[in-house]
Amino acid sequence: MTTADRSPGRHPGVGRVRPGSGPPARLFNSAVASYAVVTAWEVGLLDEMRASGRLDIPRFAREHDLHEPSVRAVLQALEWAEVVRVTDDADEAKPGDAFAEVYATKGFFGWLLGGCGELLRTGGTVARGGSQGRARIRRDAGRIGTGTADFGRQFIDPVLHRMLEEIDYTCVVDLGCGNGDRLVSAVLARPGSRGVGVDIAPDAIEAARRRVAEAGLLDRVALVEADARRLEPRPEFADVDLATCFLMGHDFWPREDCVAVLAGLRTVFPRLRDVALGDTYRSGEAPGPELPILTLGFEYVHALMGRYVPSLDEWRDVFPDSGWRCHAEHDVTLPPNTKIFHLVPAC
Ligand SMILES: C[S@@+](CC[C@H](N)C(=O)[O-])C[C@H]1O[C@@H](n2cnc3c(N)ncnc32)[C@H](O)[C@@H]1O
Known part of the structure; x- marks a missing residue:
């Protein structure tokens, strides 16, 4: 091993890329941002921002009886995904470039993460457990209905x-x-x-x-x-x-x-x-960059459920x-x- 190979931040075969950045970071962060979409929808944040074109963060938290640091964390995850932009004084958020499209497709996020969340979390048990594992499958029919109603409408x-x-x-x-x-x-x-x-x-x-x-x-x-x-x-x-x-x-x-x-x-x-x-x-369709929203999740969830x-x-x-x-x-x-x-x- 050369001195350069032992230098801090060096990962064999990856060059000088910071460990955990690139594809794994994008994957991880998009999971967090996807959950943030569901939470933001559930607490009325997406609707408020769509109706007003902006969000006064402290006021929104106060008026909806929400924990302000949680609201800010949701906004930070959404900002990563360009769904919102938090202004420099950090008290106001505005729709980002991806807002309109994510707002229109929020039902798919609700269906997958709200409706099928427990199934996704227990995928290992389900896959390992054969029919026993499958018998434990829980989906949230209420949240599935809210998701499908939103995109269905x-x-x-x-x-x-x-x-x-x-x-x-x-x-x-x-x-x-x-x-x-x-x-x-x-x-x-x-x-x-x-x-x-x-x-x-x-x-x-x-x-x-x-x-x-x-x-x-x-x-x-x-x-x-x-x-x-x-x-x-x-x-x-x-x-x-x-x-x-x-x-x-x-x-x-x-x-x-x-x-x-x-x-x-x-x-x-x-x-x-x-x-x-x-x-x-x-x-x-083979999984690839052109795969649209839903398909991968729809086929994944149904395969898990048998x-x-x-x-x-x-x-x-x-x-x-x-x-x-x-x-x-x-x-x-x-x-x-x-x-x-x-x-x-x-x-
Ligand atoms: C994906 S949701 C669609 C709901 C609704 N049709 C819509 O378009 O918004 C599927 C619904 O079918 C219901 N369902 C699934 N299997 C069923 C069955 N065998 N008999 C009656 N309902 C069933 C589920 O409980 C769920 O409410």
């Missing part, structure tokens, strides 16, 4: 609403309704229509109930806590003529189960005429065997690799 609803204008419906069921946002907007879009939300998670049903009440639709929308893969006919389902299902269709898989669920819909909902099924499919994510071709291939014809496919810009399939009975 911006990116899915406009496409869905264009579709709904062409569908004649009086009663819509939303399978995997989450916090009810999409269901409420479908019912509001059609005067006099009614709705039914189905979700397997009690937290999601609770959140949906609050959303339905907020929209003043308690007399027009019923909520049912049930597994959408194993539904039986019931009085609330008798008039359903449109079924929607967003961001959970992959839970119907593997293929033979999906065929059974889709084929069974017409028995469970005897008047069903249209289905709008929107889901993110397996990308098949859930199959079908490809676009697999989706296209399953409809004819389930008694449905795909009348149209609609792309949404985000989530990436997502389509809304408009299905009608094959005969």
Whole structure:
């Protein structure tokens, strides 16, 4: 070993780079900044900054009953990611270059780190534990619903609403309704229509109930806590003529189960005429610098949970065997690799 090799700061094979800088530092800091996005959203900081174009840090902390050093730490992490800029006197923060884009996509951060945070943290147990490890999987349905509602409202609803204008419906069921946002907007879009939300998670049903009440639709929308893969006919389902299902269709898989669920819909909902099924499919993309937001996290989380994510071709291939014809496919810009399939009975 030469004298230069032993000099302080020298790392074999890395040259004169400071240890822990470069790729590992970027990776580490982006994890911190991503959590800061979720915290800033949760405490109202992102909304305040968007509404006012600035943030008076001491006042914001005081008025929201927040620990000011924590708020400053969140801002520092966001500043690293160029989401905000803290002014020189350090008492005011302003939106940074990345603010608008991060604000628009905050739901993806909430979905991953808020909704799937415990699963990510216990990945080792899950991977090591086989079915036992998987049985311990915990996800936060409330936070998942808040995340999907946020990006769904911006990116899915406009496409869905264009579709709904062409569908004649009086009663819509939303399978995997989450916090009810999409269901409420479908019912509001059609005067006099009614709705039914189905979700397997009690937290999601609770959140949906609050959303339905907020929209003043308690007399027009019923909520049912049930597994959408194993539904039986019931009085609330008798008039359903449109079924929607967003961001959970992959839970119907593997293929033979999906065929059974889709084929069974017409028995469970005897008047069903249209289905709008929107889901993110397996990308098949190699991880690289062009990989968009969500894809890596979506496929990672589902692999940990042992859930199959079908490809676009697999989706296209399953409809004819389930008694449905795909009348149209609609792309949404985000989530990436997502389509809304408009299905009608094959005969
Ligand atoms: C990713 S969230 C999407 C929520 C909502 N559709 C939206 O677009 O905002 C998936 C939802 O499906 C629900 N879910 C998952 N598997 C289900 C099943 N087998 N039956 C009913 N709901 C299910 C989850 O509890 C969760 O609320």
